Amino acid sequence: MMDCxxxxxxxxxxxxxxxxxxxCGKQVENDE
Known part of the structure; x- marks a missing residue:
């Protein structure tokens, strides 16, 4: 149980x- x-x-x-x-990657692309 604990393992699951x-x-x-x-x-x-x-x-x-x-x-x-x-x-974050999408935000960086939008900034550029």
Missing amino acids: LMVATLLACFGLVWLLIKW
């Missing part, structure tokens, strides 16, 4: 980081 919860948490964290990086 940890994996779900890690996936959520990676997903948020990926979205943040993708959004």
Whole structure:
């Protein structure tokens, strides 16, 4: 149970980081 919860948490964290990086990249392109 704990392993599944940890994996779900890690996936959520990676997903948020990926979205943040993708959004930042889009903002940089708009500035230029």
